[in-house]
Amino acid sequence: MRNENSNREAALQQAALSDDQRARQDWISVLSTSPTARLIELFDAVSDTPEFAFLRKPESGLIMTQGRIGGTGGAFNMGEMTVTRCSVQLTDGTIGHAYQAGRDKKKARCSAILDAMLQQPERHAEIMGTVIEPLKAEKAALDAARSKKIAATKVEFFTLVRGEN
Amino acid sequence: MAITDLTPGFSDPVRDAAVSFRIILDAMARPGEVKSLPVVAPVPAPLNAAAVCVALSLLDSDTPYWLAPDLRNDRIIGHLSFHTGAPFEPDYKKAQFAFFPVEDLATVMQDLSIGTDEYPDRSATAVALVAGFGATGGVRLTGPGIETANDLSPVGVTPAGWKALERNSILFPLGVDILFAGPESLAAIPRSTRLTELEA
Amino acid sequence: MYVAVKGGERAIDNAHRLLAEDRRGDPSVPDISVAQIREQMKLAVGRVMTEGSVYDPDLAALALKQARGDMIEAIFLVRAYRTTLARFGNSLPVKTGAMKIDRRISAAFKDVPGGQILGPTFDYTHRLIDFKLAADGELPEEAISSEEAAPHALHVLDLLAGEGLVEMPEASINDEAPGDITRTPVEYPMDRQTRLQSLARGDEGFLLALGYSTQRGYAKNHPFAGEIRVGRVAVEFQPEELGFPIQIGEMEMTECNMINQFKGSKTAPPQFTRGYGVALGHGERKAMAMALVDRSLRAGELGEERTAPAQDEEFVLSHCDNVQATGFVEHLKLPHYVDFQSELNLVRKMRKQVDGCMTSAAKEAAE
Numbered sequence: 001m002r003n004e005n006s007n008r009e010a011a012l013q014q015a016a017l018s019d020d021q022r023a024r025q026d027w028i029s030v031l032s033t034s035p036t037a038r039l040i041e042l043f044d045a046v047s048d049t050p051e052f053a054f055l056r057k058p059e060s061g062l063i064m065t066q067g068r069i070g071g072t073g074g075a076f077n078m079g080e081m082t083v084t085r086c087s088v089q090l091t092d093g094t095i096g097h098a099y100q101a102g103r104d105k106k107k108a109r110c111s112a113i114l115d116a117m118l119q120q121p122e123r124h125a126e127i128m129g130t131v132i133e134p135l136k137a138e139k140a141a142l143d144a145a146r147s148k149k150i151a152a153t154k155v156e157f158f159t160l161v162r163g164e165n
Numbered sequence: 166m167a168i169t170d171l172t173p174g175f176s177d178p179v180r181d182a183a184v185s186f187r188i189i190l191d192a193m194a195r196p197g198e199v200k201s202l203p204v205v206a207p208v209p210a211p212l213n214a215a216a217v218c219v220a221l222s223l224l225d226s227d228t229p230y231w232l233a234p235d236l237r238n239d240r241i242i243g244h245l246s247f248h249t250g251a252p253f254e255p256d257y258k259k260a261q262f263a264f265f266p267v268e269d270l271a272t273v274m275q276d277l278s279i280g281t282d283e284y285p286d287r288s289a290t291a292v293a294l295v296a297g298f299g300a301t302g303g304v305r306l307t308g309p310g311i312e313t314a315n316d317l318s319p320v321g322v323t324p325a326g327w328k329a330l331e332r333n334s335i336l337f338p339l340g341v342d343i344l345f346a347g348p349e350s351l352a353a354i355p356r357s358t359r360l361t362e363l364e365a
Numbered sequence: 366m367y368v369a370v371k372g373g374e375r376a377i378d379n380a381h382r383l384l385a386e387d388r389r390g391d392p393s394v395p396d397i398s399v400a401q402i403r404e405q406m407k408l409a410v411g412r413v414m415t416e417g418s419v420y421d422p423d424l425a426a427l428a429l430k431q432a433r434g435d436m437i438e439a440i441f442l443v444r445a446y447r448t449t450l451a452r453f454g455n456s457l458p459v460k461t462g463a464m465k466i467d468r469r470i471s472a473a474f475k476d477v478p479g480g481q482i483l484g485p486t487f488d489y490t491h492r493l494i495d496f497k498l499a500a501d502g503e504l505p506e507e508a509i510s511s512e513e514a515a516p517h518a519l520h521v522l523d524l525l526a527g528e529g530l531v532e533m534p535e536a537s538i539n540d541e542a543p544g545d546i547t548r549t550p551v552e553y554p555m556d557r558q559t560r561l562q563s564l565a566r567g568d569e570g571f572l573l574a575l576g577y578s579t580q581r582g583y584a585k586n587h588p589f590a591g592e593i594r595v596g597r598v599a600v601e602f603q604p605e606e607l608g609f610p611i612q613i614g615e616m617e618m619t620e621c622n623m624i625n626q627f628k629g630s631k632t633a634p635p636q637f638t639r640g641y642g643v644a645l646g647h648g649e650r651k652a653m654a655m656a657l658v659d660r661s662l663r664a665g666e667l668g669e670e671r672t673a674p675a676q677d678e679e680f681v682l683s684h685c686d687n688v689q690a691t692g693f694v695e696h697l698k699l700p701h702y703v704d705f706q707s708e709l710n711l712v713r714k715m716r717k718q719v720d721g722c723m724t725s726a727a728k729e730a731a732e
Binding site: 017021025028029032033059060061062063064065066067068069070071072073074075076077078079080081082083085087097099100101102103143144145146147148149150151152153154155156157 | 414415418419420421423424447450451452453454455456457458459461462465466467468475476480481482483484485507508509510511512513514520522523533534535536537539540541543544545547557558559561562565566599600602604606607609610611612613614615616618620622639641643645
Binding site: 053054055056057059087089095 | 169171172173174177178179247248
């Protein structure tokens with residue numbers, strides 16, 4: 001039954017994503033999970049941000065989040081989440097998209113521009129180095145620090161009689 | 166599956182959609198009155214301006230819509246999906262909105278959803294694309310929202326089309342609501358309106 | 366019946382001014398910031414998000430500030446706000462098995478792989494008021510482990526799937542479009558998926574009381590907390606224009622899998638059955654109560670006799686929404702002058718008749 005349930009995700013995930021798509025998935029998730037102020041700070045430090053036109057101006061809306069019964073069963077609607085999205089097109093035609101939790105329009109706009117720049121061969125390495133990698137490292141450090149505090153609350157049972165077998 | 170050929174929708178989505186919604190509402194409330202559209206959005210051919218305004222204002226992810234084969238291409242489906250989130254429905258009997266050239270009125274009207282006695286609101290809305298509105302001919306409209314009578318003459322309605330609209334008005338409170346979408350204006354014949362054909 | 370009553374605009378306007386002033390309280394005390402509420406009243410924020418049914422900590426904190434700490438008022442504000450926003454679509458189902466764990470315990474199995482992780486819990490505190498907190502906000506020295514917690518702690522109950530002693534959650538036919546009570550009118554009986562949506566936004570107090578009633582013998586179902594976990598999950602969404610799923614953010618949530626004894630039926634052997642509960646943010650009590658009620662509402666499906674309120678789907682689901690409940694209860698405050706006048710007249714008339722009868726009866730008795 002779990003197989004049946006995970007079919008949908010599997011179909012989506014394994015839809016033979018190209019390396020480019022996987023790389024894009026990765027930087028988009030870095031942008032969407034990073035703190036707003038820090039992302040904007042790094043964006044502002046980028047020189048020569050390109051001219052762009054909005055395909056869709058930043059707008060806030062909702063995405064219904066779904067869970068699964070028992071964690072692995074049938075899908076159900078848990079509640080919505082505020083999301084802000086934005087799409088831009090650079091003068092060379094490159095399109096950048098952003099969908100991010102929260103209501104910050106500036107963050108969505110900066111992320112869409114960065115998503116577009118990251119697709120440009122001439123800017124990719126630079127943006128990875130000045131924006132994506134620092135954000136990723138900072139997030140990983142925060143998560144690791146939290147995880148170590150959490151690990152310290154793990155119960156170490158000491159059992160007097162061990163098992164029955 | 167990704168949509169790559171994208172153009173902007175309304176330039177100020179919130180305001181423009183509200184303005185456009187208001188015009189559509191007025192058109193529905195005053196059957197037969199031709200309302201001009203003050204807002205513009207890029208029009209992917211072969212749709213026209215009013216059809217695009219209707220789509221951008223009324224469609225969302227809960228409203229499957231159908232496009233007649235003549236109006237259908239990947240670019241339009243991608244455009245509407247990007248800006249409205251609405252799913253394209255290949256079977257027009259299941260669509261909540263149907264966009265088609267006005268010449269097809271008689272055939273399309275036969276099978277659009279007319280709602281149920283419990284939920285008359287679950288009917289479809291027909292959006293018939295017209296080249297414009299003529300000065301003579303057409304139909305005389307009476308009913309709610311009309312003080313005495315309004316004459317309406319969308320270009321291109323066939324005699325069979327008018328028959329289909331007459332049949333539709335008899336179904337009230339069930340039935341389809343019709344919008345005639347032109348290059349710069351639109352008019353409506355909701356299901357509550359009675360029609361009498363005029364001599365051309 | 367309500368009759369429009371005119372007048373009172375100035376009084377209402379002034380009442381709003383006074384409300385704003387009272388919300389602020391003594392101006393010599395510093396104003397509380399939304400960020401302070403978000404960070405320091407986190408569990409209240411979680412409840413507003415869960416029952417307001419919108420994940421947005423800043424929005425929930427602001428609603429709490431505006432509502433002067435009144436939970437249901439804040440939830441109402443969030444529910445009203447959500448109606449102004451368009452829905453972009455549905456997320457992929459979140460993978461709670463891949464949660465970044467803050468807390469994960471099982472009251473049924475001691476030695477779970479990954480271990481019992483207490484996380485930030487009130488459970489072992491002594492519930493003594495800490496007066497030091499009033500004097501200063503000093504933190505105790507932090508405890509840090511040299512290692513990180515296991516990144517992907519498996520669901521405890523999945524580990525038992527092999528033996529077949531615990532039921533596995535069923536797949537569902539409408540997995541891609543589960544019922545949505547915010548989009549389609551509610552109809553009973555409801556499938557379990559839609560029921561869970563309704564319970565997820567249901568009032569914590571109401572579900573707590575119902576869950577408690579099942580433990581006290583009204584629909585007895587012998588629950589064990591199979592697993593409770595709190596942490597962050599990735600929220601993924603697939604925009605049409607991209608054609609592949611992307612992460613749009615992280616969401617803190619709580620999940621509870623209860624296991625309940627089940628004697629078996631004609632079609633099912635004796636085994637443990639399950640109830641499921643979730644909350645946005647950290648909300649264990651809500652998730653646990655919801656899991657108990659989810660299980661008791663499965664009475665029909667499991668062939669159990671329905672004897673208690675917690676097993677009555679329509680009763681539970683049509684009364685668990687506190688915004689609906691408060692709307693109907695609190696509307697009694699609004700002017701019902703004409704209503705009451707007509708009832709007053711009716712009672713006067715009836716009274717007259719009764720008095721008339723009594724006088725004539727007294728007369729007869731005297732004769």
